[in-house]
Amino acid sequence: MTRTVLVTGGSSGIGRAVAARFAADHCEVVLTGRHTDSVERTARELGVRGVVCDATDPARTAALAGQLAAVDVLVNAAGGLPAAAPDGAPPLESLLAEWSSSLSSNLLSAVLTTAAVRDRLTDGGTVISIGSIGAERRGGSYGAAKAALGAWSTSLSAELAPVGVTSNVISPGYVTGTDFFRGGMTGARHAALVQETHNLRPGTPEDIAETAFFLASSGARHITGQTLHVNGGAFTTR
Structure with a gap:
């Protein structure tokens, strides 16, 4: 069944790679984003459905859910990363x-989207949220938000388990091939981040995407309420 x-x-x-991985398995993939041009281009390139939706907007998120059976x-x-504050704004603002x-x-993007589609989640389904190694180290407001994402996902796991749905967080370390750093990555910083790993690669x-695909597989049905660290050993758990 598709x-x-x-x-x-x-x-x-990362979101694009996840969409591509599930599309390769002949799933019916719906991807979202805030910008019409990038959503339409990516959907066309991957052969999936694209919907322009700001996941922090309750009305648009509810409208998205209404399109899904x-x-x-x-x-x-x-x-x-957070948007830059307006120039000249007072420090506290x-x-x-x-x-x-x-x-x-x-x-909140994850909280709102999950709440919007919660009654559409199927038995045997899964919710996966993308966290960050920043939740474990010097992450500032971004890291604090990702840490809160993990706490919320654990609570969600307990709520969804009785209806056969798992909930987990994937926490990546340094990942190349994205625009996360907005052009701020230097050669020296790249080398330092790679050096932190055990396998010496970003x-x-x-x-x-492969981790997400596994968490959505039949072999991962007993994995829920967890944060899976995917970082080459840059951050380890015991």
Whole structure:
């Protein structure tokens, strides 16, 4: 049976790789993003359905859910670094804007989307949210939002388990091939981040996509309420 997969933030980076992986398995993939041109281009290139939707907007998220009869896999990949505060803003207003942006894009986007499609999640389905190694180390407002994402996902797991749905977070380390750093990655920083890993290589969007594909497989039905760290050993758990 063909699965329906919804990927927020699916027009670039990790979200795009996730959408491509499920599309390769002949799933019915719906990807979302905020910008019409990138959503339409990516959907066309991958042969999937694209919907322009800001996952932090309750009305647009509800409208998106109304277009879906059922959701087998939800991947909350929308997020990123906070937007820059307006020039000349007072310090506390700048601080508030930064934290509001981080929480909105990295936490509330997942909360709202999941709530919107919750009654459409199928028995045997899964919710996957993309976290970050920043939740474990010097992540500022972004890391705090990703840490909150993990706490929320654990609570969600307990709520969804009785209806046969799992909920997990994938926490990537340094991943190349995305626009996450907005052009701010230097050669020295790249080398330092790679040196932190055990396998001496950066992650790729495909690494994260394959982990998401596994979590949505029949072999992962007893994995729920977890944060899976995919970082080449840059951050380890015991």
